Amino acid sequence: MLSFEFATATRVIFGAGTINKVGSLAAESGWRALVTSGFDLERSQPLLRALAEFGIVSTLFRVAGEPDLEAVRTGVELARGQSCDLVIGFGGGSAIDAGKAIAILATNPGEALDYLDVIGRGQSLRVPSLPFMAIPTTAGTGSEVTRNAVISMPEKGIKVSLRSPLMLPRLALIDPELTYSLPPALTASTGMDALTQLIEPFVCKQPNPLVDAVCREGMRFAARSLKQAFLVGSDLAARQEMSLASLFGGLALANAKLGAVHALAAVMGGMFGAPHGALCARLLPIVFLANTQAMKLRQPDHPALGRYAEIAGILTGDPEASPEQGASWLDELCRELQIPTLREYGLTSANFPEVIEKALSASSMLGNPIQLAEDELRAVLEGAL
Ligand code: NAD
Numbered sequence: 001m002l003s004f005e006f007a008t009a010t011r012v013i014f015g016a017g018t019i020n021k022v023g024s025l026a027a028e029s030g031w032r033a034l035v036t037s038g039f040d041l042e043r044s045q046p047l048l049r050a051l052a053e054f055g056i057v058s059t060l061f062r063v064a065g066e067p068d069l070e071a072v073r074t075g076v077e078l079a080r081g082q083s084c085d086l087v088i089g090f091g092g093g094s095a096i097d098a099g100k101a102i103a104i105l106a107t108n109p110g111e112a113l114d115y116l117d118v119i120g121r122g123q124s125l126r127v128p129s130l131p132f133m134a135i136p137t138t139a140g141t142g143s144e145v146t147r148n149a150v151i152s153m154p155e156k157g158i159k160v161s162l163r164s165p166l167m168l169p170r171l172a173l174i175d176p177e178l179t180y181s182l183p184p185a186l187t188a189s190t191g192m193d194a195l196t197q198l199i200e201p202f203v204c205k206q207p208n209p210l211v212d213a214v215c216r217e218g219m220r221f222a223a224r225s226l227k228q229a230f231l232v233g234s235d236l237a238a239r240q241e242m243s244l245a246s247l248f249g250g251l252a253l254a255n256a257k258l259g260a261v262h263a264l265a266a267v268m269g270g271m272f273g274a275p276h277g278a279l280c281a282r283l284l285p286i287v288f289l290a291n292t293q294a295m296k297l298r299q300p301d302h303p304a305l306g307r308y309a310e311i312a313g314i315l316t317g318d319p320e321a322s323p324e325q326g327a328s329w330l331d332e333l334c335r336e337l338q339i340p341t342l343r344e345y346g347l348t349s350a351n352f353p354e355v356i357e358k359a360l361s362a363s364s365m366l367g368n369p370i371q372l373a374e375d376e377l378r379a380v381l382e383g384a385l
Contacts, residue, residue: 002209004208004209004210004255005255006210006211006255007147007165007168007254007255008145008168008251008255009134009144009145009169009170010168010169010170010171011170011172012171012172012247013172013173013174014174014175014247015175015176016177016236016240017177018173018174018175019046019047019050019135019173019175019177019178020050021173022050022051022133022135023050023051023053023054024054025133025173026051026054026056026086026088026133027054027056029085029086029133029171030056030084030085030086030130030131031056031057031085031086032056032082032083032084032086033051033056033057033058033059033085033086034058034059034061034075034078034084034086034087034099034102035047035048035051035059035060035061035087035090035099036061036062036063036075036088036090036091036095036096036099036102037060037063037090037091038062038091038092038094038095039062039063041062043091043137043181044090044091047088047090048060051088059079061074061075061078061098061102063075063094063098065094065152066151067094067097067101067149067150068152068153068154069111069112069113069151069153071098072098072101072102072112072151073111073112075098075101076105076106076111079103084106084130085130085131086130086131086133087099087100087102087103087131087132087133088132088133088134089132089133089134089169090135090137091135091136091137091138092138092140093136093138093140093141093150095137096136096144097143097149097150097151098149099134100129100132100149100162100167100169101149101151101162101167103130103131104125104129104132104149104162104164104166104167105162106129106130107127107130108125108126108127109127110123112151112162115162115164116151117160117163118160119153119156119158119160120160124164125162125164125166126166127166128166129166129167131170132167132169133170133171133172134171134172134173135173135174135175135178136172136174136246137179137181138182138186138190138246139176139182139187139191139229139239139242139243139245140189140190140191140193140246140249140277141194141197141246142194142246142248142249142250142251142252142253142254144169144172144173144174145168145172145254146168146250146253147164147168148161148163148167148254149162149163149167150276152269152273153270154273156270157271158358159266159269159270168254172247174243174247175243176236176240176242177236177239179229179239179242179243180233180234180239181233183233184231184338185338187229187230187233187242188230188277188337188338188339189275189276189277189278189280189281189339190246190277191222191226191229191242191246191337192226192277192278192280192284192334192337192339193246193276193280193281194242194246194248194249195219195222195245195249196249196261196262196280196281196284197250197252197253198214198215198218198219198222198248198249198252199215199284199288199311200253200257200258200259200262200364200367201215201253201255201256201258201367202215202216202219202252202311203259203291203304203307203311203369204257204258204368204369205257205366205367205368206256206257206367207256207307208256210255211251211252211256214251215248215252216310216314218244218245218247218248218252219311219314219315220314221241221242221244221248222241222242223314223315223317224241225237225239225240225241225242225245226242226245226333226337227336229241229242230336230337256367257364257366257367258367259287259291259364259365259368259369260283260287260291260359260364260365260368260377260380261280261283261287261364262280262362262364263359263360263364263368264283264355264359264362264377264381265279265280266359266362266364267355268342268345268347271351271354271355272345272347274342274345274346278340278345279345281334281339282334282340282342284330284334285327285334286380288308288326289323289327290376290379290380291304291368291369291370291372292308292324292327294370294372294373294376295308295369298370299370302369302370304370305323308323308326309323311326312324312325312326312327312329313326315329315330341384341385342384342385347381347384348385349381349382349385352378356374356377356378356381359377
């Protein structure tokens with residue numbers, strides 16, 4: 001019997017130039033905004049001016065890199081101290097996740113550790129978040145429509161997620177023009193993150209027909225436009241399709257499972273502080289091949305094998321393409337996008353046992369279509385080195 005759930009942001013507004021509506025849209029939710037952003041001051045100035053034109057008082061909170069517990073704590077104090085009634089996350093996944101975490105913790109008692117699993121006390125968040133608007137300026141994470149916020153803990157070498165249905169944004173405002181300024185390397189790594197988030201939910205252990213539809217279409221967008229956005233950053237059609245791919249990836253990941261790429265990338269992101277998208281990119285073609293080989297060997301009737309062939313067809317444009325050809329297409333794309341090897345982020349074979357042990361217990365690994373053995377994961381890491 002089919003049974004599934006699909007949850008997303010309350011409202012999604014997409015389109016080139018839609019950032020111009022931000023003042024009136026924000027005014028529907030509040031008058032005192034905490035705006036979380038990356039460190040670049042200049043990028044957030046037009047947003048702050050637009051909010052001011054509508055009489056919205058803004059407090060800017062800049063977050064350097066991925067938010068850690070300290071950044072979130074400071075942001076919550078700021079939001080409470082300034083009596084903010086609205087939080088706006090403006091930037092890449094890091095700025096959006098910082099805003100999302102601050103918005104929910106500003107209304108709930110205690111601190112992030114009370115609500116985090118494994119490393120924290122695992123309580124449920126019960127009080128609705130402050131209204132949260134997400135405005136992405138990268139095209140990769142889809143965090144504008146997801147219910148989690150990734151928080152880094154560099155002192156422990158791990159990344160954790162604060163998670164609750166109450167964290168779904170009130171509004172996702174997606175303007176592809178905001179991504180024009182992304183340099184090629186960031187276009188490449190964030191775009192590969194989007195593609196991974198479209199592939200892993202499609203082959204995961206808990207597929208969902210709504211997610212399937214979103215993934216099929218999203219993969220087409222990324223296959224058609226990622227290389228072009230990398231080569232010509234001002235190509236609106238390509239940027240538009242990458243923003244759509246990112247949005248669709250977020251819809252997919254919030255409503256299905258992920259897999260081995262995300263399990264390994266989450267662990268190595270925590271251990272080496274390497275960019276999430278670049279890690280996903282490097283691992284994606286290798287895990288794609290490892291999963292198909294493992295299924296052919298141990299479970300040749302596995303339904304995900306047909307899905308891998310379908311992905312290969314979508315990526316290559318050849319409906320007869322094999323999963324192996326799909327993996328080669330991804331590998332070639334990584335080469336064209338100049339995706340760095342894992343060695344460049346400091347991984348060596350001495351780290352393999354720790355990475356494998358942590359990845360095997362990562363929640364994303366539970367979604368992988370087939371359980372990969374330790375030697376198979378070792379071969380993946382060797383291939384990505
Ligand atoms: P990011 O937010 O860390 O940004 C990377 C860099 O790009 C930063 O220096 C930022 O200032 C810069 N940048 C952002 N927009 C720019 C623009 N338009 N022009 C030029 N530079 C720009 O990177 P990201 O890949 O968007 O986000 C990564 C984070 O998101 C990681 O912590 C990852 O774990 C998390 N994530 C969260 C979810 C979720 O659902 N919550 C999903 C996937 C990933």
